[in-house]
Every structure is written in structure tokens, then in C-alpha cells.
Amino acid sequence: MFRRLLSDQPLIPSLRSWSCACGQSHPPTGVCSPTVADVSVETHIQQTQEAALLKALFPASALRRKLLQTVGAASLRAAVASALPAGALVSLQAMAQEQRTPEKKDLKLGFLPITCATPLIGAHPMGLYQQRGLNVQLVKTPGWGTIRERMLKGELDATHFLSPMPLAMSLGLGSPAQPMHVASIQNTNGNAITLHQKHKDNRDPKNWKGMRFGIPFEHSMHNYLLRYYLAEHGLNPDKDVTLQVMAPPDMLAQLKAQTIDGFIVAEPFNQRAVFEGVGFIHLLTKAIWDGHPCCAFGVSAAFIQQFPDTFSALYRAIISASVLASLPGSREQMVQAIAQPQYLNQPPELLMQVMTGKYDDGLGTRHDVPDRILFDPVPWHSQAIWMLTQMKRWGYVKNDVNFQHIADQVFLLTDAKKQMAQAGWRAPEGTMRSHRIMGKAFDANKPDEYLRSFPIRAGA
Template identity: 45%
Template sequence: MVFGSATQTARRWNNLNCDRGELSDLELACIICGGTHSTMDHWEFMQTMPKDPLDMVDDLVKMGVYKQNQLRAAEGVNAHELRKALFLKRVGRGDPRRERLILGLCQQAGGLDNALAAAFGPQAGLFFNDSIRNSGATRREFMRNMAVGAALVTLAGCGGGGGSEPAAEDDTEPVDTSNLEKTDLQIGFIPITCASPIIMSEPLGFYEKHGLNATVVKMPSWGAVRDSAIAGELDAYHMLAPMPIAMTLGLGSASFGVKLASIENINGQAITVANRHKGNINGPADFRGFTFGVPFPYSMHNLLLRYYLATGGIDPDVDVQIRPVPPPDSIAQMVAGDIDAYLMPDPFNQRAVYEEVGFIHMITKELWPGHPCCAFAASDEWIDANPNTFRALNKAIVEATGYASDPANRVEIAEAISERAFLNQPTEVVEAVLTGNFDDGNGNTLSVPDRIDFDPYPWQSFANWISSQLVRWDLQGDGMAAQVIPEQGYDEVGQGIFLTDLARELAQELGQEPPEEIYRTEELMFDTFDPADPAGYVQQQIDEYGV
């Protein structure tokens, strides 16, 4: 050891954590950790740390930086759980700078290496990284490396508090899971940016915070999501906003009760056109004869596309072909010439630009600012069997949606959800979508911060507009929507499926400020929707455009 006792280590720790007022006017904040000490002091401090990991752990335990009970607790967790427990809870402590570091450490092994190396040099990452990469490590090696990794990251917060005391034991109250019917959950999702709150809640710890051991499961298509829901194969789902209405009413499938618990995203879609049509598309009338892809018949994508085309005199059922295409297949089908354009969720619009396959004709925010797209949903049967778990799960997602709504968190989220297990997309593509700083494929660089946005509140006016368009377009071709929805009543359908009051209650518990109203007038590109008169709105559209 370079120094002989934990007392000397503590003295160095205290000296390093000097108050900002004690810095000279010429001294800058540490460029390694951002702390209130010079970079040279940080470097010199780290040079005095023990070179043997076990010695380091022993000293840190003696100092009180790392507790014996924490080492014992680590024996009961795996690497994934420990990353979240030690980094998100132990070190974040509400400091945005720390949280950015910790969330970076919870990425793939390369991210861990980079973050640790940035703080402490190349050797630091080695101790932690082999514990998550090498499943063949002995138990002693595994525990040593995990403990040292956690201790090193704890030290990374050396400049955050300004006081002389090292970080104390985690004082976060454990979540009481005694009333939860089940805690091990599987949640289906489609790999699109609309699902950001559902996806990010796993790697960023929102599920765990609410006492849930939830795993997100990638699904191949919306048809598979619907069928899996009916079969009871997963616990809850990422669904398109119209799906719970369609499924509950038996449109497109046997009737199966589903509740829309909260909205995942607003905006966030686009009409993308193959590059072979560049220069020929200026408005909806120019799409005559096209073959379009949409992710699912009962989707906002299909309804918004039909809304737009009709304003140009295009009958969506006669003058063009609209067919379901799983979002991950959309670019390949465009390249093959099977489709000319699509209205899809991102990142596949931006990915088409990235691959120089297509250009963005219009983002859907232009068609309807603040329109809903995707949602968190669960079946009536599952909710009835697991009411407390459902509430905790919905609350976790409402909180994650609120977190995603802050533009300051978007780069971080892009990094978290881009990896192979989730979106499997280039981070720069996902970041372009989430930040709204993007190229449109026509030579323009645009800045639209709310290209996609996140708001969990399920307005009942959303439900009424969706129902009005299901009636207008008769997607089954048997007139069932036109019969069932008016018969039951637009408000009754919406309020029976969209859990607006629960979403408000959970948001308020989380300190968010949801609206008190459940209806609002919706301003679209070509008209205004009064949720009190959906039938009149449909008739007005038919009278004006002929379809």
C-alpha cells in the first residue's frame, strides 16, 4: 500500500472535498469529476489509492464509505441488479451530474469502461468490467470487482456535496412490496421510440424503484402484441392508442377487454417517402397510386394518414393501397419497392434518412400537435387479478414518461434505449428523434424540440377522436364500428377504456401537474375537433371531402 491507514485515506478525502470558497481565484473546478478542487489534486489523490483492490475495499470499509452490510447484500444479487442498486440508488442521490454519470455506467460494458476510465484512468474500469463480462469468475473475484467498482463510482461524487463527509449509506426507504400480487413481470414492446418510457424503465431503474422486477420483451409486430395479450402470455403491453378501443369493442378480433392506463408519447411519427419520388410530392393529392405502409390497421398512423390523404381528394380505400407493415420491416420494404411511402413511428423515419433510402415529407406534429400515439395497456382480466401490481407498474411508467418529457434527459435516454436488447439502432439516429435536431433527407437540418414528446395524460378527447375515425373509415368493412360506438356512446366508450382519473391520481402522487379536465378541443391541421360532437365532426368531414 502507498499509504498506511484508513485515517490517512480519510484525511486525503477531506482535503479533496474542500469548499468552493477556499479555492483561489485562479483555481478551476476539477475537469475529471467537476468537483470543487483542482484537477491536479484529484489526480494526486488517486495516485495514493491502494493498487490492490482488496486493500482498497478494506480501507473504504474502514472509512465508512462502503459498508460491510452492503458487501453482504451484494451476495444476493446478480450483475444487472447490482448495477441498478449500487449505481442508481447508492450514488445518484438527486444530483443531475451524478445521475448522468451513473446512468452512463449502466450501459453496455463499453459504456462502463468509458465512464470509469474518464473518472479514474484505465485501471479503474478493469476491476468492474470483468465482473459483468466474465461469468466464469470465482465468487471472490466477482465480489471483489463489484465492490471496488461501486466504491470507485462513489468516489466519483467527491465534488458533488461540497462537504467533508463521504457519502453515507443509502437512505432511500425500501419500497413496500408486501401488497403486490406479483413482482416478476414481463412487458411486451415494439422497438420504436414511442415506447421510450416502457423501455427505459428497465435500464434506468423506474420499475425497480416501485418494487418491480420487470423485464421488457421485444415483440415482432402489433398483431403479435394483440394475440399475445388475448392469450395472456405477458403481463402488460405497449399498445397503439386505438388498440384498446378496437380490442374491447371486437373490431378486428374477438372482443377482449383492455384498458389504456397511460399515454406513452405524443407526436413522434412522420410520413416518409422513398427517394425515387423526390421532387414529385408536395401535398396529399400527389400520393395517388402509392402503396403505403402503416404499422397496424388500428393505429394512429393509419387514421392520421387517411385524414391527410382525404384532404387532397384521395380516397384511402380506392386511390392508394394502405397495408400493415411491422415497423422494423419498413425500410427493407421501401428499398425493395414494395411500398412507396409509409407513416411509421420513429426511429424508422429518421433511419430511412440515415440510410439515404427516403426523405421525411411531414412529421405528424404538423397534422395534429400533441396527438397521442402509443400507450401502456393491460387486460381487464390481469388488472382485476393484480390491482396493486397494476397500480405500481402504471405509476412507474407515468414517472418515466414525466422524466422523458424533460428535453435535458433525452440524450441520456437515447443512449439507454439504443442498444441491441431494445431498439438496436445507431444512437445518433435515436438522439436525432428524441432531441428534435435532425436532417429531413431533403438537405434541411431542422430543430423541432417536440418532434416527439411525452405526456402520460390520456385525454378523453383523444378517445373520442379515435372512435370518430373508426366510425368514419369502417376498417372492418362491415359497419360494426358505425353501429357499436354510437350505440354505446362516444363518452361511454372512452371513459370505460381510457383510465384518465387513475393517470391523474398517480401523476399527482409523483408531483406532476396533470390537468383536471378530461376533455379539450383538439386543433388539427385542417379542422377543429369538438369532443362533445364526434358524430357531427364525422359528417362534416364526409360532406367536405366526400369520404
């Protein structure tokens, strides 16, 4: 049935001759008990919606057929159901129904050469931008400060962001305030704390006083997670260690020169340190917060207002790439695409260790962690609120914060729910998800209480 629905035939067949779960062919509101009939109709509608969404995600029928042959119908369908929670499914479906021509077709998108940018990068060689009528130029950028400056100057139309950056830029932290949005999360997990080999017998963070660590940017999940990790082990990250901002590609050279003791960063630089024998992976960041957001696809508020249909086309292309990156059967294809010199410029076998989670840690142990990196694109407000609590905790935000208001303004989940309702779909309940960071529950509805629970924080 799923293969037929993925064909170019009409997506919603007549229900008059559809076979119910009872095994009989009859109108679904006919002889079955209401409970069975309702469940059967709901299942059928869900399958039809998923098939329609696949056509929205992958408009080229040849690509859909190739995916079905490569990963199988069941895997592809499961990816749509699980990789994209309901809010994203419906907002995407609502956009797909419009089929409008992009107002601006020639676009420049910024990115850093890291695996976190897989959806934004992978959409390019796999033709997903072109299928949406977009002519995209990917602009490789060495560091996050440059990304911020180019977005503020309007030199980039959209970009690969660290997920806290649009929050910080909207608040005017470290730069003039300019409203920015997180349209989708690029990846979850996918980072690690790496130490120089000389520290292989110094694995207890309580003994790290005086050490120097590289971080990619002040307003990054890397900075917030490392600070959290150190503080949970009794160290004040502002007093007991040195955190030095540096571009991700520079971290390995700094580790080799022993000007830093370790770093926390995205891949492939952790695995590259192992590959070159200079460092070892102390800890995957998923051990701090399993499922934490990392990078994001972001645009300015002005861009969405001026080019709404271009934004929708961009969003659909990147979500499509997120689905592809989430399929184990297509990850090798994605790795081959992003490994090219103009993108990550890394050996495919190195990237496969990251994408499959089958990797060496540099200490002689082989690991199998399938969720080492994931590509869940939904920007939950609870994620944004946690980031804001850490900005407040470490003194980046000095004044009182309306956490929910800022999350609503910057993370576009609310807009997705509006589109969902307008399309006649049932919106998901709430905007929050439950999170646990190092075993401690985070209630996004009580951010001030959460903040007060930490004995180690700025000014305490």
C-alpha cells in the same frame, strides 16, 4: 428550498416559521392581506406537493440527487409541473401514499423496438421497475398483431400498445372482444410520413393517386392520421391509394425494394430511411395534429382487478420514466439506455436526431424541432373519442357508438380523478382537451356532428 425538500428529511416543514411573500416570518394566516397570504401558502403547498411527488417518482435518493446535478432543480421541478398534468400528478400521489407490496412481482411486458416505447423500455435499464419491487422481463416483439395475440392469450402481463388498440380490442374489432385499458400515453408526436427518394419532386398529396403506403396496424394513429391527411387533399384512402399493414421493422426493406412508395410509422425508421439514403421525411405527423397521442401503456381489465398493487407499481415506474424522457438534460442518458441491442438496437446518434429534434430530412435541409417527440402520459378522453370517430368514419365500427362511455371505460383518466378526490386533492376540470387537426377544431362533445362534416368517408 427545493433541494431541501428533496432530501430525506420530512417533506412538510412547520409553517410557524415559514417566510411569507411579504418578507416577514409569521404564521401564513397572520399579518399579510388575505390575498397575499393565500397565494403564498398555495405556492408553498404546491412546492411541497411537487417535492413529495418527486420522491414518489424516484424513490432512490441517489437517482434524485443525480438528476438534480444533471438537469438542475428548476428543470426537474418544471418537468414535474408541465410533463404531468394535474390528473396524473394526483393519481400518482394517491398511489404513492399507499406503498403496498406488488401481488405479482415477475412480469412480462411486450414492446416494439421504436422510440414511442421510450418510457416503458427506459424504466428497465434505469432500474425504475426494480425500485418498485418488480422483476420485469421486456419481450421484444416484431409487430402489433403479435402484441394483440399475446395479450389476448395472457402471455404478456402488460404491454406497449398503439393507443387505439385497447379501444378496438374492447370493441371486438379484428379480434374477440376483451376489455383493455390505456393506463398512460407513452408519447405524443414522434412519427412521420416518409417517401422513397424517387418521389422528391412529388410532394403534393393530390398527385399520389395509385401510390402504396405501409402502415403499422389498422387500429393505429398512423392509419387514422394518414387517412385524414389524404382525404383533406381530396383522395379517398380506400379507393385512390393502397394502405398495406406491415411490421415497422419491415418497412425500410419494403421501401428499398420499392414495393411501397412510402410509409407512416414511428421512429427510428423514418430517420433510418434518411440515414441510409433511401428515403426522405415528407412530413412530421405533428404538422397534421400537434400533440397527437401515439402509443400507450396498456393492461387488461382482468389484470388490474387481480393485481391492483402490481398495476400501481408498474404505472408509477413508467410515469417516472416519462418524466425522465421529458427532460432535455436527461435525454442523452435515456438514448444510451434504449439504444442497446436488447431494446432498439440503433446507433445513439440516430436516436438523438429523433429525441432532440435536430435532424436532416433527406432533402438537404437541417431542422430543429424540439417537440418532434414528447412524453405526455395523460390519457384524455377527448383523444379516445377522436380515435373512435375515425373508426366510425372509415367503417371499422358499423353500429352507433356511445363515444363518451367507451372512452370512460378504456382510458383511465376517470379512475385517476377518483383517486385524486380520495386523496383530498382538487380534481382537474373535465376530461377533455381542445384539439386541432389540420386546422380544424375537434369538439369531443359533438362527435357525430364532427363525423358528418367530412365529405370523404366510408359509405359517403
